[in-house]
Amino acid sequence: MSASQAPDTRVDLAGIPLRNPVLTASGTFGYGSEFAPFLDLRRIGGFVAKSLTLKPRFGNPPPRISEAPSGMLNAISLENVGVDAFIDEKLPMIPDGVTVIASLFETEIAGYAAVAERLSESPRIAGLEVNASCPHVKSGGIEFGQNPKVLAELVRSVRRAASGPLLVKLSPNVTDIGEMARVCEAEGADGISLINAVQGLEVDPETRRPVLSNVLGGLSGPAIRPIALRMVWQASRAVTLPICGIGGIVTAADAIKFLLCGATAVQVGTANYLNPAVAGEIVDGIEDYLKRHGIERISDLVGALEIPPDRRS
Amino acid sequence: MVDPAPIRTDAVVVENRSEGGTNRRLRLQVDGWCGFGPGQFVMLSPGSRADVARSDPLLPRPMAVYRAAPAGAGAVVEILYKVSGRGTGLLADVLPGQRVALVGPLGRSFDLPESGERAILVAGGTGIASVYELAARARVNTEVSVLLGARSSDDLMGVEDFESLGVDLRLATEDGSAGERGLVTALLEAELAEDGTARVYACGPTPMMRRCAEISAERGRPCVVSLENNMACGFGVCLGCAAPLSTGGYALVCRDGPMFAAEHVAWEGLP
Numbered sequence: 100m101s102a103s104q105a106p107d108t109r110v111d112l113a114g115i116p117l118r119n120p121v122l123t124a125s126g127t128f129g130y131g132s133e134f135a136p137f138l139d140l141r142r143i144g145g146f147v148a149k150s151l152t153l154k155p156r157f158g159n160p161p162p163r164i165s166e167a168p169s170g171m172l173n174a175i176s177l178e179n180v181g182v183d184a185f186i187d188e189k190l191p192m193i194p195d196g197v198t199v200i201a202s203l204f205e206t207e208i209a210g211y212a213a214v215a216e217r218l219s220e221s222p223r224i225a226g227l228e229v230n231a232s233c234p235h236v237k238s239g240g241i242e243f244g245q246n247p248k249v250l251a252e253l254v255r256s257v258r259r260a261a262s263g264p265l266l267v268k269l270s271p272n273v274t275d276i277g278e279m280a281r282v283c284e285a286e287g288a289d290g291i292s293l294i295n296a297v298q299g300l301e302v303d304p305e306t307r308r309p310v311l312s313n314v315l316g317g318l319s320g321p322a323i324r325p326i327a328l329r330m331v332w333q334a335s336r337a338v339t340l341p342i343c344g345i346g347g348i349v350t351a352a353d354a355i356k357f358l359l360c361g362a363t364a365v366q367v368g369t370a371n372y373l374n375p376a377v378a379g380e381i382v383d384g385i386e387d388y389l390k391r392h393g394i395e396r397i398s399d400l401v402g403a404l405e406i407p408p409d410r411r412s
Numbered sequence: 413m414v415d416p417a418p419i420r421t422d423a424v425v426v427e428n429r430s431e432g433g434t435n436r437r438l439r440l441q442v443d444g445w446c447g448f449g450p451g452q453f454v455m456l457s458p459g460s461r462a463d464v465a466r467s468d469p470l471l472p473r474p475m476a477v478y479r480a481a482p483a484g485a486g487a488v489v490e491i492l493y494k495v496s497g498r499g500t501g502l503l504a505d506v507l508p509g510q511r512v513a514l515v516g517p518l519g520r521s522f523d524l525p526e527s528g529e530r531a532i533l534v535a536g537g538t539g540i541a542s543v544y545e546l547a548a549r550a551r552v553n554t555e556v557s558v559l560l561g562a563r564s565s566d567d568l569m570g571v572e573d574f575e576s577l578g579v580d581l582r583l584a585t586e587d588g589s590a591g592e593r594g595l596v597t598a599l600l601e602a603e604l605a606e607d608g609t610a611r612v613y614a615c616g617p618t619p620m621m622r623r624c625a626e627i628s629a630e631r632g633r634p635c636v637v638s639l640e641n642n643m644a645c646g647f648g649v650c651l652g653c654a655a656p657l658s659t660g661g662y663a664l665v666c667r668d669g670p671m672f673a674a675e676h677v678a679w680e681g682l683p
Contacts, residue, residue, distance in 0.1 A: 129649040137420045137515075157661050161683045164642055164652035169467040171644055175651045178662075312683075321467040349467065372645035373457065373472055375515060376420050 106389035107396045108382075110144070112364045113290030113341050114264040115226045117144035117198060120397060121354060121382050124345050124368035125150050125202035125228060125268070126175070130189035137375035142382055144364060145198025147292075148185065150230045152205055153214055155181035165301045165310040170320030170347070171369060172299050174313030177204060177233065182217045190223050199223060202268070204230040208253050212260035219262040226264035229257050229288075232272075232295040232317075244270035244295075247282050254286035266343060268292040269334075271323075276330045277337030284338045292343040292366065293334060294327045320369040321347040328360050335361025335402060349377065351384020361402040415521050416446040418647065422511040426488055428504070433566035436504055438491040442514060445486035448477045449521020450546035451615075451638055451671055454489070455646040457513035458502040471644050473499045474666070476542040477517055478570070489514075492541040492569045518646045519670045522546045522636065525611045527553040534600050534624050536561040536616030540569045542638050542670075543615055551579050557603060557610075558582070561596025561620070565589040597623040604631045612636070614674070618682050625674035635674035639682075641665040656681030 108119035118141075123134075125147040131140060140146065158178030165172045180189065185201070193199055201224045203214040211229065218224055231244030231253060243253050244267075254267055267283045269276065271294035283291050296317025301310040309315075327346020335342055344362030348354050349370040357365045370377045389397060423440035431437050455472035480487040495504045506512060524546070525531040531550045533543045540560055550556050557580040562568045564587045571590075574581050582599050583591025592599060597620060604610065604627060614624035615638035628635035644650035648667030655665050656678035663669060663676075 127649065133647055133649050136417045158651055158654060160656060160662075160681060161654050162642060163654055164644055164650065166469055166471050166642075169470055171470060173644075173650070173652060178651055178654075320470050369470070369644070372650050373470065374420060374513065375645070375647065 106386060106394060108386065108389070110363050110398060111341075112343060113226065113266055115145075115198065115200065117364060119144045119382050119385065120358065120364035121378055121385065122147055122200070122343065122364055122366045123371055123378050124366035125230065126177075127368040127371045130180075130185065130192070131197065131199065132189070132192040134371070134375050138379050140194060140197040142379040145200060145225065147200040147202050147228050147366060148189070149179050150177050150202040150204045151179050151182045151185050151214060151218070152177070152203070153182055153210055153217075155179065155184065160312045162311055163313075165316065167299065167301060167318055167320070168322055170318050170322030172301050172311060172316035172318055173296070174311045174316040176313065182214050186217070186221050190221065193223070198225045200226045200228050200266070202228045202230050204233045206233065208256050211253060212256045215257045215260040219260070224263070226266060226289075227257070227261050228266040228268050228292055229253065230268050230295070232268065232270040242270045242272060244279060245273055247278055250279060251282045251286050254283055254288050258287040264289045266290045266292050268295055270295050271326060271330055272298050276334050280334040280338045280340065284340050288340065290341040290343060290363075291334060291338070292345055294323070294330050294346050297323050297326060319347070321349055323347050324353060328356055331357055331362050332360040332404070348381070349373075351381045351388055354381050354385060355388055355400065358397070358400040359402070359404040361404070363398075363401055415449045415452060416517060418516050418518055419444050419446070420513075420515045423489070423514040425506050425508050425510050425512060427508060428506055431492070431569065434495045435567070435569050436493055436495060438493065438503070440489045440491070440512065440514065441484060441486065442489045443484065443486040445480065445489060447487075448480060448517035448545075450524070450549055451522040451542050452477055452517035452519050453646070453670065454491070454514050454516030454518065456491070456503065458499040459506065469499050469502070471499075472513065472515065472646070473503070474640075474643055474646055476538070478541045478544050479548065492538070494538050515646060519666055520668070522613060522638070522671050524550050525554045530555045530557070530607065530610040532557045532559065532600065532603055532610045532612050534559045534561075534596055534612065534614045534616070534620070536596055536620045537567065538569070539616030539620075539638065543613060544570055544573060546613060547574060547579050548577055551577060556580065559584070559596050559599040559603070561585070561599070561616070563587065595623075596620065597627060600624055600627050604628070604633060614638070618679070621674070622679045625677070625679070628674065636671050637674050637677060638670045639665045639672060639677070640670070641683075
């Protein structure tokens with residue numbers, strides 16, 4: 100590679116061509132246009148929009164967020180504008196050339212399929228990401244992604260309803276992430292995204308009460324990065340599906356760690372709040388890394404974690 | 413007036429000094445600053461070294477823009493704050509020349525009173541920092557009274573700045589160490605009893621703003637409040653700063669506020 104030649108950062112994530120592997124995570128990037136003052140959306144690989152339901156939803160009462168060591172807890176309860184308003188009002192505001200992945204959830208499997216069908220009608224949407232970390236009403240509030248049978252039914256149903264590339268975003272609140280990844284593979288998902296927020300609780304000792312109105316919240320930020328790396332690595336050994344790595348990415352070095360552990364692409368989440376330009380800075384940093392190490396294609400990094408022979412289990 | 417577009421930059425600390433008690437004044441050189449509206453705020457990452465990804469504490473802190481003056485390739489932006497926790501403690505340690513990550517200005521600004529209308533600005537605690545620019549701009553076309561309250565004289569901020577604006581200034585402290593002894597809301601009651609034509613602006617602790625809203629409603633006067641809330645982003649994405657509305661549902665303090673008509677706020681639902 101000559102010094103002037105830019106490294107090839109393009110990746111194919113589950114049939115979605117990306118100019119680079121840096122996406123932004125659902126729920127941390129609004130509907131995209133909120134970031135226009137700070138970031139050229141064409142600089143990044145794309146973004147995953149806030150999770151959508153059939154009808155608009157209000158969120159939880161305050162307090163909805165709380166700071167945690169190297170992270171934050173949130174319990175927003177997936178407030179969103181609804182799938183129709185997203186397609187009619189939010190999507191047209193996104194400039195051409197920006198890759199948009201739509202995230203969806205419902206509290207019943209039939210609802211997921213209906214949202215997926217509606218989203219599949221829009222040519223502007225490059226792919227879908229099923230948020231499997233929502234409570235399943237029929238299972239008494241356990242997350243869809245916590246029960247392999249329920250997860251299988253969910254993926255199968257959405258697979259039938261969706262025409263384009265389909266990612267499933269997995270919950271980390273499970274014992275065996277490999278099993279959940281295999282379920283997605285068997286039911287026809289094109290890729291998996293992990294991890295969603297880790298369930299947590301914060302308490303005010305003065306009032307003896309939970310800090311969040313919802314009692315439990317999702318922990319995100321750098322605090323969960325080692326957990327996310329571990330789960331991405333485990334999932335990558337369980338399936339051949341492409342993986343989108345998520346969890347506490349703040350810098351280019353963080354993103355590269357996920358690629359080394361087997362992720363084809365990554366999503367930047369909580370860091371967007373701290374620095375709305377961070378996803379672009381991570382793209383710059385990855386290009387610098389590739390040049391510094393003389394790597395021509397970023398895909399050469401995927402799964403390139405080197406474990407000394409005497410440490411292999 | 414359309415509020416200027418926000419920027420994200422590493423601001424350089426010009427000055428960061430104590431103003432007595434826990435009060436501090438931070439002056440930042442912000443290149444690319446394009447102005448702000450009264451009541452808008454910035455998100456500041458506590459601690460020095462804006463160039464290093466710091467993870468703990470993770471979240472930036474919302475701070476009202478006190479005032480700004482053109483300087484260099486932007487402006488010197490002034491922030492008045494109180495050291496009250498770990499984030500503001502770290503901010504207090506930042507030295508001149510060091511950098512602080514800044515996003516802003518954010519939020520919608522106060523609508524100025526109409527020409528000839530009288531404005532009464534009521535502020536308590538750090539809320540005082542949110543109304544200085546409003547007082548400075550409103551006094552051009554209207555008669556402005558500023559009522560500031562705090563626990564004691566040490567807790568009051570910016571009093572000399574308000575004095576030099578030449579506005580009608582009254583103080584109230586709970587211990588009587590400055591101005592009237594008692595709550596600043598008692599000053600508002602007295603003001604509105606004398607002259608019932610004013611527009612009321614309030615910024616401070618929730619009970620203070622709620623009482624201002626009640627007093628104004630009793631007199632049939634419009635009241636605008638500037639709410640505070642925890643927030644992670646400041647630009648309408650984290651949805652953490654929801655405030656319940658009297659009409660049902662929620663508004664975001666950062667995007668839809670921080671200014672709200674007092675009658676739109678469901679006070680009992682605020683944390």
